[in-house]
Amino acid sequence: MALVNEHYLKLQKNYLFADIAKKVNAYKVANPKARVISLGIGDVTRPLVPAVIDAMHKAVDDMAHKETFHGYGPEQGYLWLREAIVKNDFLPRGIRLDPSEVFVNDGAKSDTGNIGELVRWDNSLGVTDPIYPVYIDSNVMCGRAGVLENGKWSNVTYMPCLETNDFVPQIPDHRVDMIYLCYPNNPTGTVITKEELKKWVNYALKNDTLILYDAAYEAYITEPHIPHSIYEIKGARKVAIEFHSYSKTAGFTGVRCGYTVIPKELTAVTIDGKERIALNTLWFRRQCTKFNGTSYISQRAAEAIYSPEGKEQTKAVIDYYMGNARLMYDALKKLGFRVYGGVNAPYLWVKTPDGVDSWKFFEQLLYGAQIVCTPGVGFGPSGEGFVRFTSFGEREDCKEAMQRLAKWMKA
Amino acid sequence: MALVNEHYLKLQKNYLFADIAKKVNAYKVANPKARVISLGIGDVTRPLVPAVIDAMHKAVDDMAHKETFHGYGPEQGYLWLREAIVKNDFLPRGIRLDPSEVFVNDGAKSDTGNIGELVRWDNSLGVTDPIYPVYIDSNVMCGRAGVLENGKWSNVTYMPCLETNDFVPQIPDHRVDMIYLCYPNNPTGTVITKEELKKWVNYALKNDTLILYDAAYEAYITEPHIPHSIYEIKGARKVAIEFHSYSKTAGFTGVRCGYTVIPKELTAVTIDGKERIALNTLWFRRQCTKFNGTSYISQRAAEAIYSPEGKEQTKAVIDYYMGNARLMYDALKKLGFRVYGGVNAPYLWVKTPDGVDSWKFFEQLLYGAQIVCTPGVGFGPSGEGFVRFTSFGEREDCKEAMQRLAKWMKA
Known part of the structure; x- marks a missing residue:
């Protein structure tokens, strides 16, 4: 009788990014015309460099x-x-x-x-x-x-x-x-x-x-x-x-x-x-x-x-992403957010405004500005009250996301 | 204090194919001019097909x-x-x-x-x-x-x-x-x-x-x-x-x-x-x-x-290898070996002659005919007294290996 590894049953049911994907899909189904900008999962978007x-x-x-x-x-x-x-x-x-x-x-x-x-x-x-x-x-x-x-x-x-x-x-x-x-x-x-x-x-x-x-x-x-x-x-x-x-x-x-x-x-x-x-x-x-x-x-x-060539080309891609990070860092600061990271890393760690919890702010951003971030609490209890933005997107998307955010905050 | 997983320490020291590689290398060092034919490890030799x-x-x-x-x-x-x-x-x-x-x-x-x-x-x-x-x-x-x-x-x-x-x-x-x-x-x-x-x-x-x-x-x-x-x-x-x-x-x-x-x-x-x-x-x-x-x-x-195209081309490669298997099967049979497999699989399971043990026959073949096989006992106790030949080699190598084997057996 094959007995299951009981430790697997202790795992919480879903993986963080699967949860996020589900919520984003639900939003997209209800709002098929919305253009959602993902600053959520840490996946790259630039193509591979010519040397590679x-x-x-x-x-x-x-x-x-x-x-x-x-x-x-x-x-x-x-x-x-x-x-x-x-x-x-x-x-x-x-x-x-x-x-x-x-x-x-x-x-x-x-x-x-x-x-x-x-x-x-x-x-x-x-x-x-x-x-x-x-x-x-x-x-x-x-x-x-x-x-x-x-x-x-x-x-x-x-x-x-x-x-x-x-x-x-x-x-x-x-x-x-x-x-x-x-x-x-x-x-x-x-x-x-x-x-x-x-x-x-x-x-x-x-x-x-x-x-x-x-x-x-x-x-x-x-x-x-x-x-x-x-x-x-x-x-x-x-x-x-x-x-x-x-x-x-x-x-x-x-x-x-x-x-x-x-x-x-x-x-x-x-x-x-x-x-x-x-x-x-x-x-x-x-x-x-x-x-x-x-x-x-x-x-x-x-x-x-x-x-x-490989070194030079990959450095240029990293510089591109870090340009995104700087752009978002500055914009978020200007909007009054408390922002961490983004200087030596492609991630920005952003305190939610008014003590809103991570998932709540995730939904506010999704429904209010069509931006996907990652709820900080998904990374552990001390992440509560934060969200993570990644700088792996397109430059134009990062800019537009920051504009949407500004508009949403004023609304 | 990080404690090691004690089960790892029960493993026998070396992996079968590493043992074989070591013995073959020792032979090659001692006999730098010998052309060793490998019918040992189950790795393919044909290039990828055009569709792939x-x-x-x-x-x-x-x-x-x-x-x-x-x-x-x-x-x-x-x-x-x-x-x-x-x-x-x-x-x-x-x-x-x-x-x-x-x-x-x-x-x-x-x-x-x-x-x-x-x-x-x-x-x-x-x-x-x-x-x-x-x-x-x-x-x-x-x-x-x-x-x-x-x-x-x-x-x-x-x-x-x-x-x-x-x-x-x-x-x-x-x-x-x-x-x-x-x-x-x-x-x-x-x-x-x-x-x-x-x-x-x-x-x-x-x-x-x-x-x-x-x-x-x-x-x-x-x-x-x-x-x-x-x-x-x-x-x-x-x-x-x-x-x-x-x-x-x-x-x-x-x-x-x-x-x-x-x-x-x-x-x-x-x-x-x-x-x-x-x-x-x-x-x-x-x-x-x-x-x-x-x-x-x-x-x-x-x-x-x-x-x-992919199906046709990969089938042709498999046919090539199975052609090797048939060739070796027939040659080994002709030499009086007891041979199994090779009809629906790329492996031949060959009984060693005169009750010689697997590793002994492996060395005889290496030193006597410059052929590498895999000692059957490396696959478990019931493999003793057998060696495995693979048909993943070049056709010419398979032919030559069989000729060398015939010559060695007559010697």
Whole structure:
């Protein structure tokens, strides 16, 4: 008799973005002529850059001839891509990685979702709040999150990021086994300084905590003193796994490629406390068993981002999106909103006016100005009273959305 | 203190194909001039067919323009592909599926590896022996396989497939919660008749067993009475999940696309026995949380397989490989080997001569004839005394391998 994994039944019924899509569709059905502008889900809209397109055409042609055909690649990703990553994303910041410490994947969501397999199901968790829902949900699925009590999971330490603490989470006063950090942050758009990040690494070193560091938005950092990688901090190689994604760096949300760094020094301990096990080895084994590498074409596409043209072209796209962010930031400020993020990240975290709750304001914006945002509370209890705007839209749409918003506020 | 998942430490140190690669490399280093012919790992060698190449170029072009750019797709796969699957792979066999019962993935390995998440870690397992190692290893990783005792896992019922039973596994005399079946079989190349498959479905219906049916090689079936899908059997929708892959159907080992079917009627029970939960719903939630869909380009490539040209061209490639299988089958028979498979599958299962063990014969072939095969014992205890030959090579290589083998046997 096959018994179901009971932890799955604890999940809240719907996924945030599915809920939003449903509400938006209901609006569209009732108002078929309305032009809805989406500043909601964090998907890109600019096409892939020419360097990437050229590389993909070439890769497709490789697949057409037996001399250049590529079948199964290494589960960990092709060495040429891992070498390009090490050389371009880390070496210029003084971080020396071996290519065997890099695992190419089909996007950060898979790896952030699956990485928890390497450690026991009963390790305790710490998360900043608000947070990307996958971090929590993937832990609910294996029982690690515990049970839901008054909107919080029993085995999770929540570290609120609020206006009152400048969105800097406080380090827990007790030992936590695993902590998720995401900087630049989704959803708040805020960043962490080297000094603050150092505190986390030191906490982890002292408490033998595993840090799961999501750097998916690092390419959006504009200020020079903000760290792009946790490995810029001494000692981080012993405690942190870092997730990168080309989804936002180069518009790869439909291409599916990213990578995870697991330094060789990083270990977790056996339950008897006697042995330390390298997670790099375990993840390699995991990937060889449950993954067969990312599409050859997607890997060639990723490689092209590191060519001189690729770098220049992808930077121009990021600048475009960050131009949107600036435009919206300024407009929202002018309208009297309290706005955070948007300087080193493609997300704006906006306080709702008059203490209106997140979903209420979401509906007001949808019905009043035909703008879709993401209700902050969908990212966790501390997101209540905020909404997230993304800057991944068209420039004209961002402008029009801000005009509509101004008009709606005056009405 | 992050505690490691202790089940990972029970895994045997190396993955079968990594072991083989190491031995082959050692031989090549010592014999740099030798031309080694690989009939070992099941990777394809023919390039992608023109219909697929054209579709991929077009898909790449779509990504180059904002009007046709594709970002995040549905986690479950694009509807146009799922509709093509339903219409082409199932409807002609009298199987009616709804597209929502199909989940497009990045290859069967990911889904066969991850599907176990949906059910409790302590369900008992049944496997045919020999078997594709991923089925077992993925269950070791979550503790479901139990502990290794005398080369067998304690929570696994092994169903030997031997010459003495015509490679037809015997149905267990006790209740098993989950059973893996793979037909056409990897590694033995044997198939199952409708009558035999019916017995499994009836066993599963009676015992509330979940069947995990791997149909990755169904495109290689040449005999008309052999079932291509377990859903050809009445009642199977209530008990079986079926895995399909384009890797072998259309040479997609480097493209990464396949699909999994989870009928809506399929359920697993809660531990108190009071409720039945649809696994389709749980898998959808799992994919939305831990997967972000397969590359748009790979999905367009898969769609092209179902065009009239795509069908014709992929069939020609399969015929080529099956021509290899026939050639090797005949040659091996002529040399006096006992040979199985190769008629409805791209694998030949060959009894070693004189009771030599699998690894010994593997080395004899490597050093004596510069041929790489896969030692049968690597697929499980009942594989001892066999090796697997694949027919995915070049025709000329297959011919030469058989000539070398003949020469070596005479020496």
